[in-house]
Amino acid sequence: MSEAPVLAARGLSVGHGRRVVVPDVSLALRPGRITCLLGPNGGGKTTLLRTLLGLLPALGGEVTLAGRRLADWSRREVALRLAYVPQAGAGGFAYPAREVVAMGRAARLPLLAAPGRADMMAAEAALARLGIAHLADRPVTEISGGERQLVLVARALAQEGRAIILDEPTASLDFGNQARVLREVRALARRDGLAVLMTTHQPDHALLLADEALLIAGGAARGPAPPAALVTVDALREAYGVEALIGTLGGRQVVAPAI
């Protein structure tokens, strides 16, 4: 009925060393669809992301990328299919945005090569697609947090994979930049047809964007399920320990904390 998943996990256990943090996670990232990963800090969201990216070994179950076990792909082969957008930190070296985006081409380049003209064009096209072509020459240390986050999304686009995993792309962004980044995340799925997984601190983002959501709390994963079924007052109380208000606003479900 739906397209084959780009990235899928079945009965996956994730954790560090031998210690399982979250057991039995199943999910499937399909082209054009957005999956949101919710849950309190320290609950295992990042551990799950790193396992799905192949940066941590799975402690049980399996992850498949394009139908083949993730562990059987080389790092280069993974990078050709699956891109990662980390949280945009403030540190790092003052590379121009264009050069940061061009690093997304690494998996396509021979060992001793630097990006050529075609790669730089792909980098600039990615920047243009996110509406930040004017930032190409600016050092990434001198632009705003929201712009820096979009540069990292552009780098993932330049990677030209089929799935993209974003780690809290809206954390530490102001109201306007959050909306801008979310709009681009939605476009990655709807316009570019990528399979998208993003983690977020805001249950509302799942209602706003996601086709499916997972909630990771207390050492267990719930879902994947339609966001409206997963984001309930009871589920949020259990996961975050606070009361929430859920209502309809502007024709959609909205969730806000009650304090």
Place this chain on the structure above:
Amino acid sequence: MRGPLAWSVAAAALAAALLGALAVGRFPIAPAQLPAILSGAEAGPAAIVFWNIRLPRVLAALLVGAALAGAGAAFQGMFRNPLASPDLLGVSAGASLGAVLGIFLGLPVAAVQGMAFAGGIAAVAGVAALAALVRGRGEPMLLLILAGIALGSLVGAAISLLKALADPYNQLPAITFWLLGSLSAATRGDVLAAAPPALAGLLLLVLLRWRLNLLTLGEDEARALGASTAWLRGAAVTGATLATAAVTALAGAVGWIGLVVPHMARLLGGPDLRRLIPLSMLLGAAFLLAVDTLARTMGRTELPLGVLTAVLGTPLFLWLLARGRRG
């Protein structure tokens, strides 16, 4: 246009340092004499001094400066730390122990240099082995640094022990002199022996320079972009260690170059290792040549190179730090 300007500044600095270094000295050679000497038309004392004393020393300074600064630039990027220098993983400490042991045993100069080279390589191999032993307990870069610190202090203790045991009239001055770094004894043979490993190490860094940028993003991001980080890190450490060990064997422990010069280069040409590594090599060659020229001409007796690089490097480094904060 940042690139062309950076290159021309570095080239001009190198040309000025070269001209000064070839001309001045105990036996002054006028720049006007240089064409005649180079073409072989002049065969007098000026030519003899030039070919046998001045040129080997100038080449040694260029090699030492380029190697230390190039290795420093690679390490600062790879460890994502602007305070990293080529001796971070103990290559200088290991080379010093090798040389001090050689002097202590009364070995000939060539053997002392060979032991310094072997000591530098062995120290870094030990650090890498230590880090591999505790693999999986943390970020690999951090493990390397911690292993480097641990082994470095052990090697420091061994050097102190040898100094305490050394004959205070002959060996101890030789050890102290070596540890301060100097090119006063560099011969043509020394330069020819140090050049192949130093240039091979630098070549490795230069060839991989774009990809080494990926390591500046950190382990997870680099791997997610498709880089084999373990392999890249190994290649970078090998290149930097070969270059540093070779020139430390030639010149002794010369500090500060590998730390300060990459900062100057970054200010001129930005952080992209594609430009930063070769630019650091050019500036490092020019800087060390200028400092060595000062060392041999400033006083009645020659000043130790390591002392001068520290005296000049410290204020320069502080100035660069203050500037960087504002920029």
